[in-house]
Amino acid sequence: MNPTDMRIHQETWGLLPWLVNGRADTAQHHRAEAHLADCADCRAELAREQHLAAAMAQPSVPGPDLSQGLARLMQRLDQAAPVRPARPWLALGTESAGRSATIRLSTAALLGALQLALFAAAAAWWLRTSVPVAGSANGYQTLTQAPASAAPVGPGLRVVFHGGHPISELQALLVGHGLMIVSGPTEAGVFTLGSAAPQPARDLDALAAELRRSPAVAFAEPTGPAAAR
Amino acid sequence: MFNPFRRSPPAAPATPDETWIRRIADSQDRAALAALYREYQPRLVRFLSRVTRHDSLIEEVVNDTLWIVWQRAADYRGEARVSTWIMGIAYRVAMKALRDQADPCWGAGDDTDLDTLLVSDPRADREMHDWLAKGLAKLPADQRLTVELVYGQGHTLEETATIMECPVGTAKARLFHARVRLRNLLPDLAGEPETARAEGTHDEPY
Numbered sequence: 001m002n003p004t005d006m007r008i009h010q011e012t013w014g015l016l017p018w019l020v021n022g023r024a025d026t027a028q029h030h031r032a033e034a035h036l037a038d039c040a041d042c043r044a045e046l047a048r049e050q051h052l053a054a055a056m057a058q059p060s061v062p063g064p065d066l067s068q069g070l071a072r073l074m075q076r077l078d079q080a081a082p083v084r085p086a087r088p089w090l091a092l093g094t095e096s097a098g099r100s101a102t103i104r105l106s107t108a109a110l111l112g113a114l115q116l117a118l119f120a121a122a123a124a125w126w127l128r129t130s131v132p133v134a135g136s137a138n139g140y141q142t143l144t145q146a147p148a149s150a151a152p153v154g155p156g157l158r159v160v161f162h163g164g165h166p167i168s169e170l171q172a173l174l175v176g177h178g179l180m181i182v183s184g185p186t187e188a189g190v191f192t193l194g195s196a197a198p199q200p201a202r203d204l205d206a207l208a209a210e211l212r213r214s215p216a217v218a219f220a221e222p223t224g225p226a227a228a229r
Numbered sequence: 230m231f232n233p234f235r236r237s238p239p240a241a242p243a244t245p246d247e248t249w250i251r252r253i254a255d256s257q258d259r260a261a262l263a264a265l266y267r268e269y270q271p272r273l274v275r276f277l278s279r280v281t282r283h284d285s286l287i288e289e290v291v292n293d294t295l296w297i298v299w300q301r302a303a304d305y306r307g308e309a310r311v312s313t314w315i316m317g318i319a320y321r322v323a324m325k326a327l328r329d330q331a332d333p334c335w336g337a338g339d340d341t342d343l344d345t346l347l348v349s350d351p352r353a354d355r356e357m358h359d360w361l362a363k364g365l366a367k368l369p370a371d372q373r374l375t376v377e378l379v380y381g382q383g384h385t386l387e388e389t390a391t392i393m394e395c396p397v398g399t400a401k402a403r404l405f406h407a408r409v410r411l412r413n414l415l416p417d418l419a420g421e422p423e424t425a426r427a428e429g430t431h432d433e434p435y
Contacts, residue, residue, distance in 0.1 A: 017404065021383040048415060049380065055361040056381035063274035064288035070266045073292045077259065077299065
């Protein structure tokens, strides 16, 4: 076999798995076909590998029962907490799948912040009502002692955030407007915001419009007709 | 004229698995997950049975795999085929489970699991299964899985490398060595003269 023939022979030998499993492209098919017509060795190898593939397609062991396994998986779903809220942001039609992970991350972070705020509020109540806090009297504050402004003040806003924005940006947005998360997200992804500190009557329409100008905000409206204007 | 294309692709996309993934991502559709489970459980079982004979471990890996698919369906970008994505998850889950359990079937090829494999399968054609089981049992596990992914599941070299988290060159070398070893271990079923087998192999991966 001359060097050229040997090269073609070896190339064809390398293509055999893809002829067998159906993943060879048209050009590879043509190259292999020409050589196979003349090469008994490659034909034998091709036939052997076709037998191998046919044998591998058979179940090698009975394996676990499909129905029982599926039932156990469904049971696991029942027992587990929902992995995430249904993707409400998709309804806005602006989010790519690629950004949804960041959205969930932001949501998780916001939920964490909310939990922290609720915990802080509860801790403040507990400290005020049951335990004399010597530290406060002495002019310092413990980490678990929430500031007096932990509870929201006055009417609020309903807001839906866009994904893809870091939690630091959302935090700066809320702090910058003197807002805090009161509740949410709902299943539709809505957060209710309130004033973080007592303030003169706020123009909630103007505040909502200001929030809407932020690229992180998809939706912002006063909570309802009862809101102070 | 000689026709080498006697066999259809074993893993041609015959099911709308991308649609199921999308339905899981968009609305956590359990029916879609169940459909995906029915489609993938048999091929996952076959893949996993190449490295372990324990049904309980196989089911655990299958269910952990589909559980991850359920949780991370929104992360599927469509850059690879669904089958490549799912098999990759299964591979990682299986590797961790086998490491944790120090499964004796993992590692260098030997005959330790051969008897169990043979007696546990009354349905398969005994002769064909015998030589396949004997041949595969002689391969190291990474070569066994490579052979399963390429011949059993119809994946390309690139997909195999993605699933097994290795460079394409490594997958290529594993396939090469597995083919050479199987060539010497498996009977000459094609009925070609034995002398024809002297040529065709090389010292380096093709």
